[in-house]
Amino acid sequence: MADAVTPTTIAERVVEAILAQKLAPGERLGEQALAGNFGVSRTMVREALMQLQARGFVEVQSKRGWYVVQPSAAEARDAFAARRIVEAGILAEAGKPLQKVIKTLRAHIVEEQRAIEGADAATRAFLLADFHVCLAQQMGHRLLVDVLRDLTARTTLAATLYQSKHEAGQSCAEHGAIVAALEAGNTARARELMIAHIGNVEEALQVESVAAPDAPARLRATLMPVARSGASR
Numbered sequence: 001m002a003d004a005v006t007p008t009t010i011a012e013r014v015v016e017a018i019l020a021q022k023l024a025p026g027e028r029l030g031e032q033a034l035a036g037n038f039g040v041s042r043t044m045v046r047e048a049l050m051q052l053q054a055r056g057f058v059e060v061q062s063k064r065g066w067y068v069v070q071p072s073a074a075e076a077r078d079a080f081a082a083r084r085i086v087e088a089g090i091l092a093e094a095g096k097p098l099q100k101v102i103k104t105l106r107a108h109i110v111e112e113q114r115a116i117e118g119a120d121a122a123t124r125a126f127l128l129a130d131f132h133v134c135l136a137q138q139m140g141h142r143l144l145v146d147v148l149r150d151l152t153a154r155t156t157l158a159a160t161l162y163q164s165k166h167e168a169g170q171s172c173a174e175h176g177a178i179v180a181a182l183e184a185g186n187t188a189r190a191r192e193l194m195i196a197h198i199g200n201v202e203e204a205l206q207v208e209s210v211a212a213p214d215a216p217a218r219l220r221a222t223l224m225p226v227a228r229s230g231a232s233r
């Protein structure tokens with residue numbers, strides 16, 4: 001028998017879809033559609049959505065329903081800054097990892113490469129984000145695994161919203177360099193590379209070119225009188 005679906009399973013699947021860039025910022029999450037998809041009651045779906053709301057991934061708009069959040073430029077910067085602190089911290093206190101840790105991380109990078117060569121953009125996006133979660137796990141930080149999954153999902157939402165130009169191939173190569181430094185026992189170098197990597201991903205966001213997601217401004221723009229050149233009044 002398949003495992004029973006719980007609100008937590010539904011929430012996990014939504015976060016996974018965000019990490020895979022299958023769910024975009026601003027996308028509507030219909031209670032009825034989710035209930036149908038998971039074969040559960042709307043009550044259970046609502047419970048899952050409330051969990052996600054508490055974690056900052058969805059918001060409810062009165063009478064209109066649930067939406068995936070659209071992080072502002074400041075919120076995006078904040079999420080990247082938090083990742084730098086947590087991920088640099090993980091590497092700062094690491095000694096030379098066990099051989100089996102290196103093997104697991106290398107296997108993850110091979111999977112990333114395979115996804116980059118393949119056509120499945122969702123798997124590619126998911127694996128590139130999951131590397132950071134996997135690293136926390138392999139370094140023995142069980143409590144930080146959940147923290148990093150949430151932080152990475154936030155930066156992924158920002159990357160989707162601000163159309164990151166960061167190349168998947170470059171990310172994967174940077175992951176490889178971090179693991180190589182760890183394997184060589186050069187933790188300080190691994191930490192430096194990680195901070196640079198997160199910075200590269202952040203810099204690739206096109207925050208300036210996208211108007212801040214600001215619904216009232218959009219509405220104002222939408223309701224501006226249409227310019228009609230040469231029309232007589």
Ligand SMILES: [Zn+2]
Nearest residue numbers: 128131171175
């Ligand atoms: Zn990365």
